[in-house]
Amino acid sequence: MIALAACGGADAEDGADGAGLPERYVMPGERVFPEGIGADKKTGDFFVGSTTDGTIFRGNVRRKRMEVFLPGGRDGRTAATAVRVRDGRLWVAGRFSERLFVYDLATRRRLRTLRAPDVGASSSPRAERSLLNDITFAGDSAYVTDSFQPVIYRVRIRGEELGEIEPWIDLRETPVAYARGFNLNGITVSDGQRYLVTVNYRTGELFRIDVQTREVRKIDLGGDSVRTGDGLLLDGTTLLVVREEPGEIQPVKLSADLLRGKLGEPFGRSLLRLPTSMFELDGRGLVVNSQLDRGENPELPFTVAAVAIPPGTLPQR
Template identity: 40%
Template sequence: MFTTRARWLAGGIVAALVLSPSVPAGAHYRRPVGRYVVPGDRAYPEGIVREPGTPYFYVGGMTDGTIWRGRIDQPRLEVFLPGGQDGRTSAVGMKITQGRLVVAGGTTGKVFVYRTRDRQLLHVFDSGARDGLVNDVAVAPNGDAYVTDSFRPVLYRITAAQLAKREIDQPLRTHVDFAGTPVRYDTGVNEEGINGNGLVVTPDGRFVLMADTNSQAFYRISTRTGAVDPIDLGGVTDIGADGLLLRDGTLYSVTSVFHPEGEISVLRLSKDYSRAQVQRRINGRGMDFPSTAAFDGDDLLVVNFQFQKAEPALPFTVVRVSLCTTAGLR
């Protein structure tokens, strides 16, 4: 993801991160595998989401918008939605809510929504901007969806009421304009202008927590007022803020900014989400320039994006990384 801005604008995308519940107790599937193959030598898989109550997970392709579906007990993914369909030429961050797959469309400036049961297109939310990078999606407890744009300094919101409408074509509206806030959109460590990136919504629905890749920072954004505050990291500056997950007061940041072999930073949040302390780092374990991940029980399913490499190591893969072992920590 840190090549040239022109390459990004040609079909680019960055990280997106996913939070999804694990398979419920009593569900019976074969033993999960540790490595999943994404078909295609130009796939560049970027986003991932785990569908609750099923054996399925979904992965999006940055370069042409293909969406693959995998089973946790089978080693190879299959095409779920072909690239280019419905004008979906890039697929980045994803979430699932009430059987609807919500997909950030990268440089299309759009968000696409599909019903997972029958693959039907339900909505296309269009920002109208073609100079942005619609990157990641997070769903609040009330059903609203928040969406980052890595090139344009805004946070979008799709309301639960919009998602419930029968109307397919709808506007993607700005919820927070970052002008005049602590968030600064400009070039940084990646030299690409990749700013607002992964995001999650807190369980109480009060805040969006957003990663800023350029500044290596995290921000707390009020869903009610739009007020933006930096999250105090205690002076730590090498986390590599990218795709995010949140569970039980712990924030997980998946990145390759400082570690091509992949790094998951595990941070404990204060009760008001204003502070975060690094507890540990997870490196390696089959990761290779990863972009994002999804929870699967006590594991993460990590996407090996590899967009930064001149020649990716084939095949493209999703790897299972356990959060329960101390192996590989520093």
């Protein structure tokens, strides 16, 4: 959970919530179609990536207008899905490029470009290429989903040194069923960093992964599903799932062992336009409006919406 004190500086013409923060954040450009979002908890800066050209935009919770942080196309970064911040580094998943890009936040210098290995021999023939989608961190490693290939990757982090992308789990040997099209999508980590939770976009199934044993177990939703689930946010035993369609945030109350879940009342639908990813700040979810379904007719400008999270949804600290 990100907690920052509210400050002045919100652009008055866009409206503000009760704390004086903007109700939406605006990206420049007419063909952005953004997807991932990550935040620097110390500064209130957040970063969003474009799926069309890999531009990384920077915003701040106190300011309406976002700016270009890393121009698109540089370093072979022609598209971006996940954008994550950890320990002064910006991690970007390169979608179909099969690459991860890691930057120094302070200098904007590229630290590493990591390329996913060909997993055809260990997972499945590459009828479709890889699509590196989402990233989360647990302990000394980053974990990455591949929506087209049945594998979860790992990158070891040893201080300043980064390892290579390595296949961590062959999902063919687990309850996760892959088919053509989008499969595993969002991934997040539990408070104690023992478990990862991930969602199958196509089936709406959730899975718990034990970081120590690599055991993958399906989370029992009592017959319900979160189909078109994309970004995930896990706070204690409350999971928020960003569902692209119908365009909403779906709360799931999980059991203590994260193996059972009950769907709550979705929210945010009136503010969202094919949402893909979010992070939470003082009771607000900053949610990327991707508009990936709009093709040649997006509603301009492209935005990140500030969605009020209903009281009682997340645990009180």
